[in-house]
Amino acid sequence: MSRLPGWLLRHRITVEPLLGSGAYGDEYGPETVVRCFVDEQTRNVRAADGADTVSSSTAYCPLDTVAPPGSRVTLPSGRQTTVVNALRRDGGGLPTPDHLEVQLE
Template identity: 45%
Template sequence: MAGVIVPGFLLQHTVTVEEYLGSSSKGDLYGPPASVRCLLEDRIQMVVSPGGETVTSSASYITRRDHRPPPKTRVTLPNGRLTTVITVARPDGGALPVPSNTQVFLQ
């Protein structure tokens, strides 16, 4: 069952994502806002940043496998809180009958 996708009924929330594009002399640059359906979890947990530091994540969301926001991407949660991406995990269900997905950890 490789390639199982996250069932749409699990994606109960919508976040707004502005992909981090880099920085300029005027500050950080972001792509246009895009709505992403997801399953949001408000839970404090420790994660390892791409730089190898252990940091606190205040929330995370699970969504489709092809969603890959880079670190520092801006995310607006359903309650209006603005946060940024710390890191992304991509669990792979392989041959198991479980969905492969992307999990995004937020500051």
């Protein structure tokens, strides 16, 4: 498995993984700071439930990042957003930059 090169991970985001819903609303896990590359570009994406939605930015993170749909993310600019979908980009042993593509609202 090949990783994203460290020199590409120029940004840091804070991820609070969604654990589920409780009596008082959504519950999140502890904050984790993740080194990544953030691309702030608006585009249409398909959410985890199959609905078409708009993503305002994408974070390219190490493959072991935990950011399920619905997780709360704070971008380098300070803006808080939500994970629309998290897609594993794993080359299965091919020399590709394996990563987690985190699509954000």
